[in-house]
Amino acid sequence: MRIERLFRGVAAAFLCLLAAASQIIISAAADVTLTDAGGRTVQISDASRILSVGGDITEIIYALGADARLVGVDSTSQFPAKALKDKANVGYMRALSIEGVISVGATLILASERAGPPEVVKTLKTTSVPYVEIPDQYSPQGIAAKVRLVARAIGAEAEGEQVVRQVEADFKALADGVKRIKQPAKVLFVLAAQNGRATVGGQGTSAHAILELAGATNTAAAVAGFKPLTDEAIIELAPEVIITMRRSSGNDGHDTNQLLTMKGVQSTPAGAANRLVVMDGLYLLSFGPRAPRAALDLMRQIYPELGGEPAGSHTGATK
Amino acid sequence: MTAAVPIAARAREGGRLASPHALVAVSALALLVAAFLSVSIGPTGITLASLPRVLAAIASGQHDAATAREQLVLLDIRLPRLLLGAFVGAALAVSGAMMQGMFRNPLADPALIGVSSGAALAAIATIALGNGLAGPVTKAFGVYALPFAAFLGGVSTTLVLVLMVGRSGQLSVSTLLLAGIAVGALSGALTGLISYASDDRELRDLTLWMLGSLSGASWPKVLAVLPFALLIALALPGLVRALNGLLLGEAEAFHLGIDVDRAKRIIVLVTAAAVGAAVAVAGVVGFVGIVIPHLIRLVAGPDHRVVLPGSALLGATLVLLADLLARMLLRPAELPLGVVMALIGAPVFLHMVVKRGVGGG
Amino acid sequence: MLEARHLTYTTGSSTLLRAVDVGVRPGRILVLIGPNGAGKSTLLRLLSGDLKPTQGQVLLDGRPLGAFAPSELARRRAVVPQASALSFPFTVLEVTMLGVTVPGFGLSDAEAGKAALDALASLDMTDLKDRSYLHLSGGERQRVHIARALCQLAMPAWRSGQTRCFLLDEPTASLDLAHQTQVLAALRRQADAGHAVLAVLHDLNLAAALADDIVLLARSEVVAAGSAQEVLRDDLLSSAYGCPVRTNQTPQGDRPFVLPPAVFATHVARPARSLANGGGAHVLAN
Numbered sequence: 001m002r003i004e005r006l007f008r009g010v011a012a013a014f015l016c017l018l019a020a021a022s023q024i025i026i027s028a029a030a031d032v033t034l035t036d037a038g039g040r041t042v043q044i045s046d047a048s049r050i051l052s053v054g055g056d057i058t059e060i061i062y063a064l065g066a067d068a069r070l071v072g073v074d075s076t077s078q079f080p081a082k083a084l085k086d087k088a089n090v091g092y093m094r095a096l097s098i099e100g101v102i103s104v105g106a107t108l109i110l111a112s113e114r115a116g117p118p119e120v121v122k123t124l125k126t127t128s129v130p131y132v133e134i135p136d137q138y139s140p141q142g143i144a145a146k147v148r149l150v151a152r153a154i155g156a157e158a159e160g161e162q163v164v165r166q167v168e169a170d171f172k173a174l175a176d177g178v179k180r181i182k183q184p185a186k187v188l189f190v191l192a193a194q195n196g197r198a199t200v201g202g203q204g205t206s207a208h209a210i211l212e213l214a215g216a217t218n219t220a221a222a223v224a225g226f227k228p229l230t231d232e233a234i235i236e237l238a239p240e241v242i243i244t245m246r247r248s249s250g251n252d253g254h255d256t257n258q259l260l261t262m263k264g265v266q267s268t269p270a271g272a273a274n275r276l277v278v279m280d281g282l283y284l285l286s287f288g289p290r291a292p293r294a295a296l297d298l299m300r301q302i303y304p305e306l307g308g309e310p311a312g313s314h315t316g317a318t319k
Numbered sequence: 320m321t322a323a324v325p326i327a328a329r330a331r332e333g334g335r336l337a338s339p340h341a342l343v344a345v346s347a348l349a350l351l352v353a354a355f356l357s358v359s360i361g362p363t364g365i366t367l368a369s370l371p372r373v374l375a376a377i378a379s380g381q382h383d384a385a386t387a388r389e390q391l392v393l394l395d396i397r398l399p400r401l402l403l404g405a406f407v408g409a410a411l412a413v414s415g416a417m418m419q420g421m422f423r424n425p426l427a428d429p430a431l432i433g434v435s436s437g438a439a440l441a442a443i444a445t446i447a448l449g450n451g452l453a454g455p456v457t458k459a460f461g462v463y464a465l466p467f468a469a470f471l472g473g474v475s476t477t478l479v480l481v482l483m484v485g486r487s488g489q490l491s492v493s494t495l496l497l498a499g500i501a502v503g504a505l506s507g508a509l510t511g512l513i514s515y516a517s518d519d520r521e522l523r524d525l526t527l528w529m530l531g532s533l534s535g536a537s538w539p540k541v542l543a544v545l546p547f548a549l550l551i552a553l554a555l556p557g558l559v560r561a562l563n564g565l566l567l568g569e570a571e572a573f574h575l576g577i578d579v580d581r582a583k584r585i586i587v588l589v590t591a592a593a594v595g596a597a598v599a600v601a602g603v604v605g606f607v608g609i610v611i612p613h614l615i616r617l618v619a620g621p622d623h624r625v626v627l628p629g630s631a632l633l634g635a636t637l638v639l640l641a642d643l644l645a646r647m648l649l650r651p652a653e654l655p656l657g658v659v660m661a662l663i664g665a666p667v668f669l670h671m672v673v674k675r676g677v678g679g680g
Numbered sequence: 681m682l683e684a685r686h687l688t689y690t691t692g693s694s695t696l697l698r699a700v701d702v703g704v705r706p707g708r709i710l711v712l713i714g715p716n717g718a719g720k721s722t723l724l725r726l727l728s729g730d731l732k733p734t735q736g737q738v739l740l741d742g743r744p745l746g747a748f749a750p751s752e753l754a755r756r757r758a759v760v761p762q763a764s765a766l767s768f769p770f771t772v773l774e775v776t777m778l779g780v781t782v783p784g785f786g787l788s789d790a791e792a793g794k795a796a797l798d799a800l801a802s803l804d805m806t807d808l809k810d811r812s813y814l815h816l817s818g819g820e821r822q823r824v825h826i827a828r829a830l831c832q833l834a835m836p837a838w839r840s841g842q843t844r845c846f847l848l849d850e851p852t853a854s855l856d857l858a859h860q861t862q863v864l865a866a867l868r869r870q871a872d873a874g875h876a877v878l879a880v881l882h883d884l885n886l887a888a889a890l891a892d893d894i895v896l897l898a899r900s901e902v903v904a905a906g907s908a909q910e911v912l913r914d915d916l917l918s919s920a921y922g923c924p925v926r927t928n929q930t931p932q933g934d935r936p937f938v939l940p941p942a943v944f945a946t947h948v949a950r951p952a953r954s955l956a957n958g959g960g961a962h963v964l965a966n
Binding site for chain 1: 361363364384387388392395397515517518519520524527532537646650651652653
């Protein structure tokens with residue numbers, strides 16, 4: 001009797017192992033067929049060497065724990081910092097070199113729909129290496145879709161769902177925080193300030209989207225895209241808080257000084273009250289999995305009365 | 320141009336480093352070497368050793384993944400890039416030589432007749448309006464919308480210029496120069512206006528395009544520039560006499576039997592076509608038009624019988640070598656061709672201007 | 681024969697030439713003289729086809745200049761300019777050979793080279809042939825252009841009835857005395873070969889020595905035309921130049937005066953002329 005039970009137990013364990021092993025083999029060997037952002041049907045059989053073109057896509061791959069399979073990234077893949085250090089760099093995502101991309105020897109290319117130049121993208125889509133275009137939408141649904149598509153392409157759907165759950169939880173925390181806002185603040189997002197002219201984020205930009213997510217009103221919503229504004233225009237917008245991007249040198253004082261030299265800025269409520277916030281640009285704008293946390297941090301910067309700890313580990317901590 | 324006796328002696332005593340034949344031969348050799356390097360070297364490490372395999376695979380119709388990759392790199396990436404690069408270099412250098420002959424100034428540049436600024440204006444309009452107003456048109460042309468627009472823009476600006484200035488029947492070089500500068504300024508202003516209205520992404524695309532690159536090289540583009548290459552090849556021999564005569568001065572050229580107005584019109588139009596096509600496929604690449612003809616003149620004299628073919632050959636060589644550097648220095652990323660060219664060309668240009676060893680006043 | 685008939689040329693509001701009649705005959709040298717601004721260079725440019733007359737005609741062997749294609753015209757006339765804009769480092773031989781690039785000459789390189797060398801030799805410039813044009817003095821450059829024009833004239837196959845013209849604007853301006861003689865002798869040889877030669881000269885003594893016919897231009901009009909004796913007269917010259925001009929007089933006292941050697945060179949003046957006939961006048965101006 002006991003031997004039979006033992007035998008059955010071993011057989012059961014063996015079968016479970018077999019099932020698990022076959023799952024792994026199947027999932028690795030099984031062709032994944034999906035429709036990418038460009039509407040193309042792509043078939044992926046080998047996801048062991050991945051090239052990622054787009055900072056948000058690289059972030060997702062690291063979040064999925066698949067970075068061991070990542071062989072190349074583009075120059076906008078600045079989070080995590082080791083991405084550019086460890087992996088081959090194919091250059092700026094809109095200035096790809098066709099032979100350079102091929103030389104990386106990837107078996108799967110995941111590229112933002114913003115990758116370019118168009119002729120190179122066109123040729124890449126004709127090679128035998130699967131090219132998956134990842135959509136770029138600045139919304140909670142967009143981020144979830146992005147994560148799921150990447151996860152499906154690399155065969156890590158379980159991990160993908162985990163990341164999506166985390167992202168959704170983060171968005172919930174964000175929404176809870178936003179609910180407590182009594183009065184939306186009027187905020188201006190300044191991409192860069194030079195020579196007395198500030199480039200601000202208007203309608204349709206990732207800056208606009210993150211401001212809205214953070215429960216603020218984008219005072220520059222009348223402008224389309226990232227546009228330079230004159231001093232007078234900025235005064236007229238009268239923002240209560242100004243957000244600006246940190247330079248790579250990380251000297252925050254320098255950035256706020258640059259802004260404060262502009263007369264227009266000085267005359268705004270934000271300038272008068274010294275409500276100038278400097279944050280990491282890619283953290284705020286790349287709309288990867290960290291987006292809801294970035295929005296939460298932004299919200300806390302804009303509404304310090306709401307209190308709370310900075311969300312999550314990132315290199316974008318503000319003072 | 321040379322009587323049999325005085326060639327060798329003349330080469331040395333005239334301060335020349337080489338006879339015309341020697342220069343053309345050396346330039347042709349240099350081009351062959353550059354072409355060979357261009358097609359054998361690249362970030363993937365594939366060399367011409369793979370060529371027999373690839374040809375065999377094409378012949379037999381059987382491909383495996385490795386030969387498919389080699390075929391893609393050798394025949395669909397490097398070879399069209401080589402041909403396009405050679406065309407761009409030859410076209411820009413020869414256009415520079417013609418402009419310098421026509422304006423009688425070794426520092427003259429095709430940009431003076433408004434070609435480059437017209438092409439840039441058309442390019443930015445395409446990039447900026449391609450998503451909006453001109454959407455259907457750009458979709459119809461696909462990836463060729465930009466080159467086509469750039470070419471049209473370059474040639475149109477020049478044509479308008481020539482028609483304006485030539486209305487009185489005389490195509491005055493000084494008027495052409497001033498009008499070219501004015502048209503260039505106008506194009507620049509319109510470009511600035513449109514770039515103001517563009518968004519961040521479009522601006523970045525335009526900036527990259529303006530830096531020049533051969534990365535979009537493809538066989539359809541090679542076929543597209545083929546007529547221009549033929550046009551230039553056919554027009555050039557007939558222009559040698561006119562260009563030499565024009566160096567003496569327009570009145571003198573007329574006395575020597577050259578129909579000066581007709582010659583100038585042809586020179587301007589051939590230059591516009593050549594530069595327009597080059598800018599259309601490679602963006603803005605500078606310095607080739609000034610540096611190369613200058614070097615040829617330094618070495619073998621200003622006779623256009625040697626300056627024109629020599630410029631074509633050496634211009635092609637220079638662009639191919641610059642493109643090689645652009646592709647390999649930061650691999651797997653790529654430097655813009657215009658940047659590499661500027662890094663090479665600007666110091667040489669500066670030396671030219673400072674030394675003024677071009678035979679000026 | 682190259683002739684101007686009732687030629688008038690106006691630009692804007694100024695009249696540079698008024699009703700000018702001038703004829704350059706084959707085998708003869710016509711010299712244009714006159715004060716600055718008289719219209720000599722303008723007349724030369726009209727005769728060479730650079731400018732189109734406002735009124736009147738320029739005829740070459742009876743055909744209006746406008747009826748000639750540039751290449752055809754270039755086979756019939758050569759022009760030596762007053763100054764050249766050349767600023768590229770051609771060698772002397774190369775500049776001379778440009779005279780051979782006229783369409784229709786159909787010469788081999790060897791023939792072209794020989795013709796250029798001959799032209800240079802006739803002006804005593806053979807040892808300069810490989811020098812860069814830009815390293816030459818003003819006078820040497822002038823002679824190179826003369827050599828170029830000589831080359832151009834020597835080229836086309838001779839056809840009787842077709843006049844060939846040689847037009848020169850101040851060819852002796854930068855030349856020293858020896859070279860003046862040389863150039864003028866070359867002009868005489870051209871005339872002897874049957875070409876029609878027209879030269880604008882500043883130096884009245886050289887004009888007197890060289891010319892078969894002289895035309896005096898002043899204030900945009902022809903004031904006098906004829907032989908040296910007929911034109912180089914005190915009254916005509918004084919009125920044209922606006923200052924007292926005395927011919928055939930030597931200065932008082934023992935101040936020396938120097939006439940250009942060309943005046944005395946026998947191979948400059950027309951061989952038939954002799955001093956006994958009063959041929960050879962010299963002119964002194966205050």
